[in-house]
Structure formats: structure tokens, C-alpha cells
Amino acid sequence: MKKIFYPLAALMLLVTGCAFCWAAPPGVGRDQTLAAQPKANSIAELAARYDSSSCIECHQQAHDEWAKSIHARSIFGTGRTALTFKTAIVNGAMEWPSSEVKTPKDIKVEHLMGCAKCHLPQLADATDKVAQEIVTTIWDWDAALKKEDFDKAEKFEKTLTSLNINCLICHNRNAITHKWSEGYPKKDTVYGSKSGEHMDGKFTKMAKGQIVSESILCGQCHGLGPNFDQENPTQCATAYGSYLMAYVPEGGNKTCQQCHMKESKLGHDMQSYRSKVMAEKAVDMHVVTNSVYWRDNATIRPKTSVRVELTNHAGHGIPDG
Amino acid sequence: MPVPQQMGKGDRMGRGPYEKSGLLEDTSLPPLRTITxxxxxxxxxxxxxxxxxxxxxxxxxxxxxxxxxxxxxxxxxxxxxxxxxxxxxxxxxxxxxx
Structure with missing residues (x-):
């Protein structure tokens, strides 16, 4: 009997121990979010989890505006972003002795979160298999381009752009920053300017998003500085840090959305310096010239003095980075 | 521009986002100010x-x-x-x- 008892006791301890290991993190309603569903196991599954195509029917204009923005291709960009993911793996993770990344095949979700925290925050809701699939697709896309196989490259580009910062990231997943005080974003609700019922099969409710018009919504990605919550902190963007520590102290009181969406009239086509309207709004250059004769001991030399005044009207330093 | 410090230490600039942590100097145009x-x-x-x-x-x-x-x-x-x-x-x- 003793021989049977000990393994049973051990099994009981193991089960109890695992129950502690698997204890859900704190937060009432955390389990009712899109993020809390079983982890997506492929790019297609993750894209389907955050599929916002049903929004288009009623929000065509917002969708069309968004489609022109870099948010619509957040891990691909112009191609440069995808290549920077690659550089971050090859020149970063693979060179760091304690990262456990010897080859791209060793990449896990956590390794990609340095980039994905902003370029694809929903990657946190996926398995390492998805991280692997993203890495493989970027490598394959790059290889296809180098072989000038543009059809293949386009196919991979399409896969990469199926993951992006769409309606559901800002209006659901990341719509609430203070989850213990305001509750977790519910998987059936979109957060915007209204509350009530919502004409959608999956997202049947609307709720007023407390931060949807506030800078902090954008600040989640557009950066304070090094992300100290990560094992190897990075800082891609510092715009929100500049907004808080430089713009506001100078008396600035506009939100990101006021300049980038409303005053620019760009709506959901959020742009920066490449947009004519944003570039013109952001910086004034005033030049004054004054031509005089300069005289030293023996010679006179005419010169012109050029005085350049640059005024930054944006809510952050220019450039950011 | 904000000149990122490589891995948050020393005098070298980091260019890749994975190595940027901290600032060595900042020559960007500060918000709401005029630089001459x-x-x-x-x-x-x-x-x-x-x-x-x-x-x-x-x-x-x-x-x-x-x-x-x-x-x-x-x-x-x-x-x-x-x-x-x-x-x-x-x-x-x-x-x-x-």
C-alpha cells in the first residue's frame, strides 16, 4: 500500500502546485476580453480574432481613411518595418548571449514584443507558433524580393499586412488603460463616443471610451522612452514622452487626436511629416537676410547674414525617434 | 533629433530600435518653441x-x-x-x- 500511497501523494501535490501555477492573474473581467481567449495559433487565427472587416459596412469612410495610414500595415510599413523586424532579430536577439536565440527559429513571442508592443500589441494574445510564422514570412518575403519573384513577395506581404492596428485595437483591446478602475474591455463591445446597442453580429454593444479622445490612447504606443517592462528594453518612439515633458510644460493643451485627426481633417488617416497638411501645420520657417560690408584691418568683404527661425507647433519634438 | 544612446550606456549612438535606450543629446525642434x-x-x-x-x-x-x-x-x-x-x-x- 505504501508504494501506491506515495505516488498518489506526489500526484496530489503536483496537481495542487499546478493549480497555483495556472492561477489567473488578478482583475475582474479580465477573462471576458478578446485578449483572454485561447491564444491564437496562426497568423490567420490572430487576424480572425481581431478582424474588423464587419466595421466597414457602416464605417466606410473611417475604414478608407485608415487604409491609407501606416496603421493598416503596422508590421510591414513600406517594407522597411518588416526589414527592421529582421534586423532586430539578426543584429539584436541573435547577438545577445542570454536571449536564447541562436537562429530565427528560436524566436518566441517575448522576443518580438520589443517591436510588437506597438507594431502588433495583439501578438501578446498568440502562441510562439505565430511569432515563428511571422518571422518565417518576413524571411520568405525578403528572399522572394531578392530573387525578384514579385508575385511571391506580394503574397507574403499580404500575409504580413493581414495583421495590423485596426478598429479593434484602438476601439477595443487598447481602449482602456486603467482596467482595475474602469474595467476590462469586453469582447462584445466597441469603445467610442456613444453607448448603447451596436449593429454588429459579434460586437453587439457600444460603450463610451474614456480615453478614446485622449492622448494617452496614442501614448500606449507612441512612446515614453525605454520599455522597462521588457527583458531587454527598447525605445522606438519618444513622442508621448516629449508631449508630456516638453509640450505640456510649454503650455500646450491639445490632444494627439485634435491635431492628427480633427484639425488636419485626415480623420483616421493618421499621418506625420509625409503628409503635406501635417508638415505645413507642424513647422514654420522664417528667414531674414541682411547684406553688409565686413571690414577688418585691411580688407572689406561683403557678406550676407542669414537668420533662420524654426518654430515647432507640434505636440512633440520634431523629429521623434 | 533625439540621439538615442546604445543600450542606455556610454557615448555611442544606437540606430536600430532594438538597441535604443536613453538619449545622448537632443537636437530636435522642441515643441512650441522657436529655434534661431x-x-x-x-x-x-x-x-x-x-x-x-x-x-x-x-x-x-x-x-x-x-x-x-x-x-x-x-x-x-x-x-x-x-x-x-x-x-x-x-x-x-x-x-x-x-
């Missing part, structure tokens, strides 16, 4: 010898001044430079007087 820069540009002169003396005369009494504000996202004019603002003016200097 002045440049002295001399008119070209011709120096000739006359009666054993060096005499300088201005090559032209006018000069085309161009001021361009470039944003260089990758730090060099070879890679995707963006012309943000441009100013052009022809300035003149007097030709009489002593």
Missing part, C-alpha cells in the same frame, strides 16, 4: 595684384541664398531624405562707397 540659427555667408571676391598691392573686388554684387530644412530619417542624404521647408532669395550688396 544664424549664418554668415561671404560674397565671393576676386583678389588681384595691382601696382604690387593685392586688391580684392567682389565677383558679383548679388548672391542666391537657399535655405533648406531637410529631415533625414536614416541620418543621411542618400536614404529617403525629406525636404520639409525651402526658402530662396537673391540678395544684393551695394557697389558704391569706400
Amino acid at each position: 540659427q544664424s549664418y554668415d555667408i561671404f560674397f565671393p571676391v576676386k583678389v588681384e595684384e595691382k601696382d604690387g598691392k593685392k586688391v580684392s573686388t567682389i565677383a558679383s554684387d548679388s548672391m542666391d541664398v537657399e535655405v533648406k530644412l531637410w529631415y533625414l530619417p536614416y541620418g543621411t542624404m542618400d536614404d529617403d531624405p525629406f525636404l520639409w521647408k525651402e526658402f530662396k532669395k537673391t540678395v544684393k550688396i551695394s557697389t558704391s562707397g569706400k
Whole structure:
């Protein structure tokens, strides 16, 4: 009997121990979010989890505006972003002795979160298999381009752009920053300017998003500085840090959305310096010239003095980075 | 631009986002402030010898001044430079007087 008892006791301890290991993190309603569903196991599954195509029917204009923005291709960009993911793996993770990344095949979700925290925050809701699939697709896309196989490259580009910062990231997943005080974003609700019922099969409710018009919504990605919550902190963007520590102290009181969406009239086509309207709004250059004769001991030399005044009207330093 | 510090230590700039942590210096345009820069540009002169003396005369009494504000996202004019603002003016200097 003793021989049977000990393994049973051990099994009981193991089960109890695992129950502690698997204890859900704190937060009432955390389990009712899109993020809390079983982890997506492929790019297609993750894209389907955050599929916002049903929004288009009623929000065509917002969708069309968004489609022109870099948010619509957040891990691909112009191609440069995808290549920077690659550089971050090859020149970063693979060179760091304690990262456990010897080859791209060793990449896990956590390794990609340095980039994905902003370029694809929903990657946190996926398995390492998805991280692997993203890495493989970027490598394959790059290889296809180098072989000038543009059809293949386009196919991979399409896969990469199926993951992006769409309606559901800002209006659901990341719509609430203070989850213990305001509750977790519910998987059936979109957060915007209204509350009530919502004409959608999956997202049947609307709720007023407390931060949807506030800078902090954008600040989640557009950066304070090094992300100290990560094992190897990075800082891609510092715009929100500049907004808080430089713009506001100078008396600035506009939100990101006021300049980038409303005053620019760009709506959901959020742009920066490449947009004519944003570039013109952001910086004034005033030049004054004054031509005089300069005289030293023996010679006179005419010169012109050029005085350049640059005024930054944006809510952050220019450039950011 | 905000010049990122490589891995948050030392005097080296980090260019890749994976290695940027901290700032070495910041030359970006600060929000809601005006930055002024002045440049002295001399008119070209011709120096000739006359009666054993060096005499300088201005090559032209006018000069085309161009001021361009470039944003260089990758730090060099070879890679995707963006012309943000441009100013052009022809300035003149007097030709009489002593």
C-alpha cells in the first residue's frame, strides 16, 4: 500500500502546485476580453480574432481613411518595418548571449514584443507558433524580393499586412488603460463616443471610451522612452514622452487626436511629416537676410547674414525617434 | 533629433530600435518653441595684384541664398531624405562707397 500511497501523494501535490501555477492573474473581467481567449495559433487565427472587416459596412469612410495610414500595415510599413523586424532579430536577439536565440527559429513571442508592443500589441494574445510564422514570412518575403519573384513577395506581404492596428485595437483591446478602475474591455463591445446597442453580429454593444479622445490612447504606443517592462528594453518612439515633458510644460493643451485627426481633417488617416497638411501645420520657417560690408584691418568683404527661425507647433519634438 | 544612446550606456549612438535606450543629446525642434540659427555667408571676391598691392573686388554684387530644412530619417542624404521647408532669395550688396 505504501508504494501506491506515495505516488498518489506526489500526484496530489503536483496537481495542487499546478493549480497555483495556472492561477489567473488578478482583475475582474479580465477573462471576458478578446485578449483572454485561447491564444491564437496562426497568423490567420490572430487576424480572425481581431478582424474588423464587419466595421466597414457602416464605417466606410473611417475604414478608407485608415487604409491609407501606416496603421493598416503596422508590421510591414513600406517594407522597411518588416526589414527592421529582421534586423532586430539578426543584429539584436541573435547577438545577445542570454536571449536564447541562436537562429530565427528560436524566436518566441517575448522576443518580438520589443517591436510588437506597438507594431502588433495583439501578438501578446498568440502562441510562439505565430511569432515563428511571422518571422518565417518576413524571411520568405525578403528572399522572394531578392530573387525578384514579385508575385511571391506580394503574397507574403499580404500575409504580413493581414495583421495590423485596426478598429479593434484602438476601439477595443487598447481602449482602456486603467482596467482595475474602469474595467476590462469586453469582447462584445466597441469603445467610442456613444453607448448603447451596436449593429454588429459579434460586437453587439457600444460603450463610451474614456480615453478614446485622449492622448494617452496614442501614448500606449507612441512612446515614453525605454520599455522597462521588457527583458531587454527598447525605445522606438519618444513622442508621448516629449508631449508630456516638453509640450505640456510649454503650455500646450491639445490632444494627439485634435491635431492628427480633427484639425488636419485626415480623420483616421493618421499621418506625420509625409503628409503635406501635417508638415505645413507642424513647422514654420522664417528667414531674414541682411547684406553688409565686413571690414577688418585691411580688407572689406561683403557678406550676407542669414537668420533662420524654426518654430515647432507640434505636440512633440520634431523629429521623434 | 533625439540621439538615442546604445543600450542606455556610454557615448555611442544606437540606430536600430532594438538597441535604443536613453538619449545622448537632443537636437530636435522642441515643441512650441522657436529655434534661431544664424549664418554668415561671404560674397565671393576676386583678389588681384595691382601696382604690387593685392586688391580684392567682389565677383558679383548679388548672391542666391537657399535655405533648406531637410529631415533625414536614416541620418543621411542618400536614404529617403525629406525636404520639409525651402526658402530662396537673391540678395544684393551695394557697389558704391569706400
